[in-house]
Structure formats: C-alpha cells, structure tokens
Amino acid sequence: MSFLSRIMVLKSRAHLSAGTRGSRGVRSDLFEGAGKRKAAQARNRVGLLMLGFAAFYCVIGGRLVQYGMAQPEITSSIMPADRLLASRPDLLDRNGEVLATDIRTVSLYAEPHKIVDASEVIEKLATVLPDIDAKSVYGRLASKSHFQWLRRQLTPKQQSQILALGIPGIGFRPEKRRFYPGGATAAHIVGHVNIDNRGVAGMERYVDGQGLADLAAVGMTSDQPLEPVRLSIDLRVQSIVREVLYSAMDKFKAIGAGAVVLDVHTGEVLGMASAPDYDPNNPAAGAEEGWLNRMSNGTFEMGSTFKSFTIAMALDSGKVNMNDSFDARYPIRIGGFTIKDFHGKGRMLTVPEVFQYSSNIATAKMADVVGIEGHKDFLTKLGLLSKMQTELPEVAQPSQPREWKKINSITISFGHGVATTPLQTAVAGAALINGGKLIEPTFLPRTRDEADQVAQQVLQPTTSDSMRYLFHWNGVKGSGKNARVEGFNVGGKTGTADKVVNGRYVNDKNFNAFLAAFPIDDPQYVVLTFIDEPKTDKGNGAALAGNSAAPMAHDIISRSAAILGVKPKFGDDGSALLVSY
Structure with missing residues (x-):
C-alpha cells in the first residue's frame, strides 16, 4: 500500500471513531428534524391538492347553478320542444260534444348556416307554398343564423311534398295545433289561441288563467292529455241562436245582432252569439269587427226593456201597486227637453197598460215616485251599473251619468242615459x-x-209574481205578440232605442231589443235578442223591436224549447195534446 493510501485509511478511521463517540447526541437530532420537515411538506402538499380539488368543484357547481337559474335563450321565437307539444284540455259542451281540441302538426324551419343558395330554396318551396313571402324568407335564410321559422303548422300533404324536394338545411318540428270542429258556431264563447297554443280570448283564455299558463311558463306541462273542461252551453241551442242572428241580419240589412239563452234558476248560459263573428281556426280573417263580442263586451242603451226594471222598482218600493194609474195625457218638459210617448193614448194608464203601451211619460212618473237615489240604488242592486262578474274575460264596464239629476233619472227610466251589456240586461x-x-x-x-249559494235576493217574491203577470200580459196583448210560440207561453218586453250619433239622438238608426221569458207561468229560461240598425223598405229606423227583435226570440224559442226539455201546453188550460201549426 502506498504512503498516500495509508494516510487516507487512517483519516477515515479517525473520523469514524469521533462520530461514534458523539452519535447518540448530535446525529439523532439531525435525523429527527429532517423527518419532521418531510412530513410537514407532505401534509402541505396534500392540503394544497385538496384545496385545488375543492376550488375546481366549486367552480363547476357555481356554473351549474348559473345555468339552472338563467333564462332559456330564444332563437327566432322557437320554444322548447316540450312546450311545443304541451297539451291543452279539450273544451266540451254540456252534452260532451267537442268544441275545441288539440291535433298534432308540424312546422317548417331552416338552418341558414347550412344553406348555400337561398334563392334556390325559396324557388323550390314556392312550388308547395305559393303564398310564401319571398323577400321576408330570403332575409331569414341569408342571415346565416342557426334557426329560423319558415311556416308554422303545415298540413301532412305539404310536409310530404316539401320532404320530396330534398332541400338541405330544411327541417320539421312537431307541434300542437288547436282545432275547433264547429268553426264560428261558438266563437265568442270558446275564444281562440295564438300560434303558440296559448289562450288569448274567450274560455280558452279563462282556462289559461286558471293555472295552465303558469304551469306552461315554468315548463310543467306535457304532451299527455288533460282532463277536458265542460261548458254550460248546448251546441244544438248555440247553433240555432247563431243561425237566427245571421238570418235576421240578412233580412234587415243590419250591422250587428246578438242573443242569449239563460237558465233563470242557475245562471247557466245555454247559448250566446254575437254577429258578425269569426272562425277561431283562422281568427285573423275575422278582423276587429268579428272579434267584438257585442253580448258581453259591447254596451248599448237598451231602450224600453229598461221599463221592466223601472216598474219592478216602483212595485218593490211599496209606493206603487198594480191597481194604480198614471196620467199619460201630457208630455213632460224638463231641462229644455220634451218627453212624450211614441204611440200615446192620451189618457190615464193602469200599471199593466203602462207596460203594454210602453209609456215614457208614465214610466218617468214612476221613477219620480221612487226618487233619484232610490232609482240609482235599485239599478246598482240589479247589477246594471257595475261590471258583470263571469268567467268570460271580455266584459265591458257599463256607463252612467257622473251625477244623477232628475232629467237623468227620467230618461234612464225608459232606457236612455245608461249603457249596459245585453248579457247583464238578460x-x-x-x-x-x-x-x-x-x-x-x-x-x-x-x-x-x-246557484242558490251565490244568488242575491234583490226583489220581493211578490214583485216577481207581478212582473211575470206583466210579461205575460204584454206577450198576449202588447208588443210581444210576435214572439209568442204556441204551447210555450212566451212573455216579454220590447225596446226600440234611438242611437246616438255625434252626441245627438237620431231617429233613423235604431237599436232594437226584446227581453223574453218562457214558459211565463213557470219561467225556466230567459231569451234576450237584439238587432243593431235594422232597415226596411220604409227606410232606416222604420223597423221596430216588435217586428224585428221579437220575431228573433220567436224563432229561437220555437226551435230550441223542446231541446231544452220544456214541455209544451196547448189550449187555454194546457190540456190539449196537439195543435195545428
């Protein structure tokens, strides 16, 4: 071994011996400190890793919450597929006949970003849809968006023909379409829906207002059939009412007409129509003239039909009885106006004669007996001065003078100065x-x-008995004779009102109405008819209510009474079984 090698061996031995003497104190501390540092580092690394994972999942959770609360994006008015297919309940008449139902259909859409030549697409679509608006469709196809409606609610034939064209970027989306089998028969009662199957008028709108629209808004509707909604109307009676209206409008060249058949004990509407009307399958074609429901959403001065309420008020007050008489010999002059009778008798009139001859003078004196405040309170109690409460959304507010003076009370007594809806008059x-x-x-x-739970007693039963007598009296001897139907004992009151044009009453434009009840000895139904501006060969305004509105009531009752279950009684005592027509 060389000298250098021996020196290195001796140094290493000396180092080892020195380390052995102090290892129990110093070196053990060094090793223990290093272990603690490594454990702390490991814990820190695990904590940082856990913190990272927690932050990552918090970000994901936050985004999910954000997406869940965000409003859905609407592209070109498209709705989610589940809403496009959401069902509406069928509407049925009282006998189960379908008035409105859903049918499946498809709508045509385009994905413009996939279309190369918009002009070619339009040219091909025009072979199936000749009325397509080329300019509008071209603008949508050239937008390069991801979705555009082209035509909603196609027929199966149109869908088949467009599929055969094989146009790239064109597709179909399933939808529900509302279908009205009766067309315009009950348009103003049933109403209609918009392009997205949401109710916008009539009972369709009422159904949405009962919670269907709210459920649809939060996506809780489905394509499963819903329980149908049964209405009070009888489709047979409804059809008769509408036919009579259009026949009268054609005969008298009138601008409008209306009628209602009402159950007097339950308040159920068995049939109600307003003309002109519209087809709810194509509501846009009806324009605004057809959309107006004149029965509940139009207000009119109802003329002498209001004398029924004035006489009932006088009798119910106890200040007038059926044996009283009123002086109708002289016109009433008040406030620069002259109140006179149309067919004056120029003598004292009993209460039945006041009703029979429709005396303005005597009716005004009856109102004067009760007084202005009593008159206003009575009409309010009958619901004629406030907005009517019913399921139909289209209901107008009646109009009345801001301040009732004596002249107002007098004119209102015979039907001028207050405008109400025909339905609330009925x-x-x-x-x-x-x-x-x-x-x-x-x-x-x-x-x-x-009905008894919601009914309000507004007249004494004895007053009602007297009014039945007067209705019968006028039906037999007065202006209601043209409404009588053999076997059904019809009674009623006519009303011929001059219309207001440019703030003045004119005598060549009338609003004629007839308020009828049958069978008047045991009333079951009220029928109110009206015709707006009827014309005859004798000139405008020549057609009185007794010759226009009363025959309308006759036609409705003669055709519908048996359907409504009213049994006819023939002969003076009702014992005859057959009568010749």
Missing part, C-alpha cells in the same frame, strides 16, 4: 221573473243548489 231580467234572485251568469255547469 241576467237582471231573469231576476225579475225567477222569484227575485240575482244570479251571476256562468259558462260552466252549475246546479240549482250551487
């Missing part, structure tokens, strides 16, 4: 002859017990 008329109960009208089925 409802108030029912209270006159059903025992004095005011019952809100309904377009849903209602039993007598249910």
Whole structure:
C-alpha cells in the first residue's frame, strides 16, 4: 500500500471513531428534524391538492347553478320542444260534444348556416307554398343564423311534398295545433289561441288563467292529455241562436245582432252569439269587427226593456201597486227637453197598460215616485251599473251619468242615459221573473243548489209574481205578440232605442231589443235578442223591436224549447195534446 493510501485509511478511521463517540447526541437530532420537515411538506402538499380539488368543484357547481337559474335563450321565437307539444284540455259542451281540441302538426324551419343558395330554396318551396313571402324568407335564410321559422303548422300533404324536394338545411318540428270542429258556431264563447297554443280570448283564455299558463311558463306541462273542461252551453241551442242572428241580419240589412239563452234558476248560459263573428281556426280573417263580442263586451242603451226594471222598482218600493194609474195625457218638459210617448193614448194608464203601451211619460212618473237615489240604488242592486262578474274575460264596464239629476233619472227610466251589456240586461231580467234572485251568469255547469249559494235576493217574491203577470200580459196583448210560440207561453218586453250619433239622438238608426221569458207561468229560461240598425223598405229606423227583435226570440224559442226539455201546453188550460201549426 502506498504512503498516500495509508494516510487516507487512517483519516477515515479517525473520523469514524469521533462520530461514534458523539452519535447518540448530535446525529439523532439531525435525523429527527429532517423527518419532521418531510412530513410537514407532505401534509402541505396534500392540503394544497385538496384545496385545488375543492376550488375546481366549486367552480363547476357555481356554473351549474348559473345555468339552472338563467333564462332559456330564444332563437327566432322557437320554444322548447316540450312546450311545443304541451297539451291543452279539450273544451266540451254540456252534452260532451267537442268544441275545441288539440291535433298534432308540424312546422317548417331552416338552418341558414347550412344553406348555400337561398334563392334556390325559396324557388323550390314556392312550388308547395305559393303564398310564401319571398323577400321576408330570403332575409331569414341569408342571415346565416342557426334557426329560423319558415311556416308554422303545415298540413301532412305539404310536409310530404316539401320532404320530396330534398332541400338541405330544411327541417320539421312537431307541434300542437288547436282545432275547433264547429268553426264560428261558438266563437265568442270558446275564444281562440295564438300560434303558440296559448289562450288569448274567450274560455280558452279563462282556462289559461286558471293555472295552465303558469304551469306552461315554468315548463310543467306535457304532451299527455288533460282532463277536458265542460261548458254550460248546448251546441244544438248555440247553433240555432247563431243561425237566427245571421238570418235576421240578412233580412234587415243590419250591422250587428246578438242573443242569449239563460237558465233563470242557475245562471247557466245555454247559448250566446254575437254577429258578425269569426272562425277561431283562422281568427285573423275575422278582423276587429268579428272579434267584438257585442253580448258581453259591447254596451248599448237598451231602450224600453229598461221599463221592466223601472216598474219592478216602483212595485218593490211599496209606493206603487198594480191597481194604480198614471196620467199619460201630457208630455213632460224638463231641462229644455220634451218627453212624450211614441204611440200615446192620451189618457190615464193602469200599471199593466203602462207596460203594454210602453209609456215614457208614465214610466218617468214612476221613477219620480221612487226618487233619484232610490232609482240609482235599485239599478246598482240589479247589477246594471257595475261590471258583470263571469268567467268570460271580455266584459265591458257599463256607463252612467257622473251625477244623477232628475232629467237623468227620467230618461234612464225608459232606457236612455245608461249603457249596459245585453248579457247583464238578460241576467237582471231573469231576476225579475225567477222569484227575485240575482244570479251571476256562468259558462260552466252549475246546479240549482250551487246557484242558490251565490244568488242575491234583490226583489220581493211578490214583485216577481207581478212582473211575470206583466210579461205575460204584454206577450198576449202588447208588443210581444210576435214572439209568442204556441204551447210555450212566451212573455216579454220590447225596446226600440234611438242611437246616438255625434252626441245627438237620431231617429233613423235604431237599436232594437226584446227581453223574453218562457214558459211565463213557470219561467225556466230567459231569451234576450237584439238587432243593431235594422232597415226596411220604409227606410232606416222604420223597423221596430216588435217586428224585428221579437220575431228573433220567436224563432229561437220555437226551435230550441223542446231541446231544452220544456214541455209544451196547448189550449187555454194546457190540456190539449196537439195543435195545428
């Protein structure tokens, strides 16, 4: 071994021996400190890793919450597929006949970013859809967006023909379409829906207002069939009412007409129509003239039909009885106006004669006996001065003078100065002859017990008895003779009102109405008819209510009474079984 090697061996031995003497104290501390540092580092690394994972999942959770609360994006008015297929409940008449139902259909859409030649697409589509708006469609196809509607609710034939064209970037989306089998028959009652199957008028809108629209808004509707909604109307009676209206409008060249058949004990509407109307399968074609429901959403001065309420008020007050007489010999002059009778008798008139001859003078004196405040309170109690409450959304607010003066009370007594809806006039008329109960009208089925719970006693039963007598009296001897139907004992009151044009009453434009009830000895139904501006060969305004509105009531009752279950009675005592027509 060399000298250098020996020196190195000795040094290493000396180092080893020195280390052995102090290893139990110093070196053990060094090793223990290093272990603690490594454990702390490991813990720190694990903590940082856990913190990273926690932050990562927090970000993901936050984004999920953000997406869940965000409003869905609408591209070119497209709705989610589940809403496009969401069902509406069928609407049925009281006998189960379908008035409105859903049918499956498809709508045509385009994905413009996939279309190369927009002009070629339009040219091909025009072979199937000749009425396509080329300019509008070209603008949508040239937008290079991801979705555009082209045509909603196609027929199966149109879908098949477009599929055969094989146009790239064109597709179909399933939808529900509302279908009305009866067309315009019950348009103003049933109403209609918009392109997205949402109710916008009539009972369709009412159904949405009962919670269907809210469920659809939060996506809780489905394509499963819903429980149908049954209405109070009888489709057979409804069809008769509408046919009579259009026949009268054609005969008298009128601008409008309306009628309602109302159950006096339940308030159920069995049939109601307003003309002109529209087809809810194509509501846009009806324009605004057809959309107006004149029965509930139009207000008119109802003319002498209001004398029924004035006389009932006078009798119910106890200040007038059926044996009283009123002086109708001289016109009434007040406030620069002269109140006179159309066919004046120029003598004292008993209460039945006041009703029979429709005396303006005597009716005004009856109102004067009660007084202005009593008059206003009575009409308010009958619901004629406030907005009517019913399921139908289209209901107008009646109009009345801001301040009732004596001249107002006098003119209102015979039907001028207050404008109400024909439907609420019929409802108030029912209270006159059903025992004095005011019952809100309904377009849903209602039993007598249910009606009694909402009914308000507004007249004494004895007053109602007197009004039935007067209705019968006028039906036999007065202006209601043209409404009588053999076997069904129809009674009623006519009303021929001059219309207001440019703030003045004109005598060549009339609003004619007839308020009828049958069978008047035991009333079951009220029928109110009106015709707006009827014309005859004798000139405008020559057609009186007795010759226009009353025959309309006759036609409705003669055709629908048996359907409604009213049994006819022939002969003076009702014992005859057959009568020759």
